[in-house]
Amino acid sequence: MVLLTYQLPDSIREIAKQGEFNEFDLNVFFSAERVGKKAIFTYQDEVQKWFDLIRGAFSETTIDNLKLGAKKPPMPYSDVRLLNLLSHTFWFLPSVASCHAMKNLMEQRQNKFFHDYEIIVAAGTSAGIGVEALPPVFKAMDNPLKSKTITLSCGKLITGVTVPPWTGIFMLRNSSTPETYFQAAFRVQSPWAIRNLDSTSPNKEQIIKEECYVFDFAPDRALRQIADYSCRLNMNESNPEKKVEEFISFLPVLAYDGSSMKQID
Secondary structure, eight states, X not given: OEEEEEOOOHHHHGGGEETTXXXXXXXXXTOEESOGGGOEETTHHHHHHHHHHHTTOOHHHHHHHHHHGGGOOOOTTTSHHHHHHTTEEEEEOSOHHHHHHHHHHHTSGGGGGGGGXXXXXXXXXXXXXXXXXXXXXXXHHSSTTTOOEEEEESSTTSSSOOOTTOOEEEEOSOOSSHHHHHHHHGGGGSOOEEXXXXXXXXXXXXXXXXXXXEEESOHHHHHHHHHHHXXXXXXXXXXXXXXXXXXXXXXXXXXXXXXXXXXOO
């Protein structure tokens, strides 16, 4: 499991900076109004720029990427290694309205890239209560080796469910506690293997999911969650740095600061 954190370019971030530390606020950035087909993001233009960014097509970073060449940071939907793995992802959003607004924006003509994905809105009363929201996800996946899906949720399906084909989660909301954050993040960690029919041994399994990813666009928040969470895990160890070091050996963190991507120690 790898956590990739991205510092968004200032032109995208500015509109959602507030609070004591003038921090970027995901709940503000992805805030939306109305539901269903009429749902729209408050900052629709900026969210569109964010779409371009995760696809590696944001004009302000294109020149930097050309300069960096092979060293350019991996964006979820443009890097070949990631693109191949992210056939099924879970997007954790702030509200029912933002889930509907996300689907509506994906369906617009300029976002043709996302038209290859089946978009599932697992939010609101129509999505069903608790595990009732799960069957539509599996139905949309059908044969997960051939299909592509994106599941949008603001709280459903983050506990007690196992969806093996999910390989990535996008953290697009502020999470009040580290527990909620990692409970959601660990949804993508469930193993995915299939019986290898070509093998001479009928019980031989082929592992489809070798790694999984958490994508976070509020780096400070993500690192604070890691510090808090790891300090609660091992009560026998009193040194917080040692606890964090131990935790990130299992969950490597790569941080994109606007130009390069480095592993955090």
